[in-house]
Amino acid sequence: MRMNRTLIAAATAVLAVTAPGTALAATADDAAPSACRPANHLARIAQDQSSASHLHFRVTLTAPAGYATCRLAGSPTDVSFSEDGSPLPVTAGSYGDQTGVVTFGPGRPVHFDIQVRNNGRTSPADEASFTLHGPGGAIPGTSVAEGAFVVSEGTLVGPVQPGA
Template sequence: MNHTSVAVAAVALAAITGLGTARAATAGDVEAPSACRPANHLAKITRDRASSGRVHFRVTLTAPKGYAPCKLVGSPTDVAFANHGSPLDVRVGRYGGQTTVVTFGPGHPVHFDICVPNNGHGTPTDEASFTLRAPAGEIPGTSVAEGHFEVTTGTAIGPIQPGA
């Protein structure tokens, strides 16, 4: 195999292995996958503080080292809930400002709120799936968070905020 064939094969292999992954430039021109892609972050649901007539659950997203920071904005979309794998028929709204851009990546966790009316009709739930939004639009793919929480009619999703 001559040098040209080796170079062409290397470029083709790089193109094939790079398909389906968002990439962002990092220091030294080394590229790392974006932390915003669903496969590149972890999401966990925990109970948060209560407010007047509402129960709050915090969905915290973290990204391990090796992923590139990215920008997120507003509340996640396409939110769905399941309990032990069975989908729940609960439609959600969103609340709060939808235009603040937040940086997410290793060392920069983010979170959003699941705000549930405390009306005594909550349905136990252990999974939320959702699509994250970037300033330029939705990020392809579905993220999944797990934890024990509840949902009911009137549940609303808050915007992404910095911090755990």
Template sequence: MLVGAAGAGVAQASAPTAAGIATTSACRPANHMAKIAQAPASSGHHHYRVTLTAAPGYESCRLAGSPTDVRFYRHGTPDAVTAGQYGPQHMVVTFGPGHPVHFDIQVPNRARSTSADEASFTLRTPDGVIPGETSAYGRLTVTSGTVIGPVQPRA
């Protein structure tokens, strides 16, 4: 009986979660890193690129659309800015070791923007969301009207 219980624990360590993401998946927040960097501006907007990378040893996974539940922080204090989404939400990309991905944070040029140094968000799959929250770090400014683009291949 004890051997069976130990074997069940090992099987659960790599079993799919409710969203279909294995614990060794690069998509799980603990298995990847995210970094914010300034990107070229467009007419009327600042842009920031959030790049996600996974370390070797994790399984590739599929992501789709813009991250959800995006929140911005400055020195750990949450900002009241709520981000929307833009762009096609159906495109599926592969993410994993050697396959970094990125998404865009588009911020309107406004006098009343707020500085931030962290963004937290929930990644989406073609079938739902990935349990847990990813945090990305880097300097940016946000304001009302900020929108998040869909995940794209390559960094």
């Protein structure tokens, strides 16, 4: 076993030298942590294009280099909103196809939509917390996204989609 590890390490070093910038698959002994874990990705909220009846805010998730790609599915759940650290009394539902699966990781950002009724009764918010899901169920932990946005009763969260 020690000989195999030595050979794998030598081959990896040769590949890294001969193919700079090439992503190498991690071995079982040094597997990179999953980008889907809340501590391993960044999330930012920004205003998106609105319609006549709804405001839309895009939550973009990115993962720094060094994390393993993973798969996400459906809309985030357990979504809560706050403003300056104070929780807002808004419960978010979900909309859209909850069966689609996307790959997320370094160089593969994903996003989801926060859809808010444009009824003039919105509350400012600056943080959303949520639970992501993979094809097999919830991913442990709570992710947090920051940015200026608004919420109201009837706020919905769309499924995770590929791209920023």
